[in-house]
Amino acid sequence: MTEILDGEALAAEVREGLVAAIERLADAGARPTLATVLMSEDPASETYVSMKQDDCAEVGIEARDIGIDPDAPAAELYDTIDDLNADPEVNGILVQMPVPDHVDKRRVLRRIDPAKDVDGFHPENVGRLVAGDARFKPCTPHGIQKLLAAAGVDPEGKDAVVVGRSDIVGKPMANLLMQKTAGGNATVTVCHSRTDDLAAKTRGADILVAAAGAPEMIDGDMLSEGVVVVDVGVNRVDADTEKGYELVGDVDFESAREKARAITPVPGGVGPMTRAMLLYNTVKATAQDAGVEVDLP
Structure with a gap:
């Protein structure tokens, strides 16, 4: 069964853990x-x-x-x-x-x-x-590292694919995953809007971080069995709801969860960890x- 990586719950644990430090x-x-x-x-x-x-x-x-x-x-x-x-x-x-x-x-x-x-x-x-020698790790990539660690996902030796090359997520995420330290040691591929045959790259991922800002651009056909999917995207799309829209990620959740060992939801996955x-x-x-x-x- 696919594990849903609960960012809300982990963020609450982080906040609780900070209270003692703040009191100190x-x-x-x-x-x-x-x-x-x-x-x-x-x-x-x-x-x-x-x-x-x-x-x-x-x-x-x-x-x-x-x-x-x-x-x-x-x-x-x-x-x-x-x-x-x-x-x-x-x-x-x-x-x-x-x-x-x-x-x-x-x-x-x-x-x-x-x-x-x-x-x-x-x-x-x-x-x-x-x-x-990071003084501060950027909040979203650091939060993703925490989510992976909490799920028992060690990037060492894994093939990690980061889709998106922004200064906020893509670039620092790739750097953290390749660092010679705990939470790193992955072999990292960075994909972007000029990448040829994106699906061929994403199918080779053990860990996929989608941070391109494009609604549901990655679906289950672009993934291999047992991949860990981290969806950073938060995209507003028209929907028949009270608000007239809904939030979706860069990954088509329903088809991706059929392939994934673990996956973050949108909302409730990466976002709460960024704030924490x-x-x-x-x-x-x-x-x-x-x-x-x-x-x-």
Whole structure:
């Protein structure tokens, strides 16, 4: 029977495990504080930020909610980041993407203090990840590693295929899976929009991570028996529901589960783990800043 990898349940375990670390930091006079910066009126972005703040409240992390008018000059966002960098009470900074077109996204990422970059996207942190000395692992790939470990899936010696080459998921996921360490040691193939005969590549996967942002582009015919499927996609498609739409992944769940040994659902798979690992990184940043050793889940 195919195992459904329950991200909600595992994320709850991670949050529970962080509470002891947060209490340890509090005893040392350090309370983790995460600043979320939103320069958008996009409902989805507003929802994501609200959920992250709720997660913070659940475990005892202080959350600062900073909103910036999307029509404001880019300098207002840059100056806000500078102020947060200089604030000793702020341990983690998250600028919710996307930002408006007149704001340079790369400049935003470079502006954040690498020691407070709990998304792990600053070039210094990307370099450390590639070098095998990560300060912070990006939240989604790290969450996927946790899901695989919880399911008893060891990538060592396996053929892993990552579909998608984004800076947020595809590239760091491939790097983590190939690292010479626990949770890595896989032989990794990265596929993308220019890949010829994608199905031939995906059929060779022992572990498939689908992160292309294309609804149900991978179906059961593109998989081999016994594959472990991790579906990162969250795509809104029209449906005869009260909302008029439903969320689907990059994988056709029903046909894929016929082949898969284990598979993540959408929603309820990778998404909750992404949020949990943001809390993890915030606690880690606080511990590093305070010079306090804590046990992280």
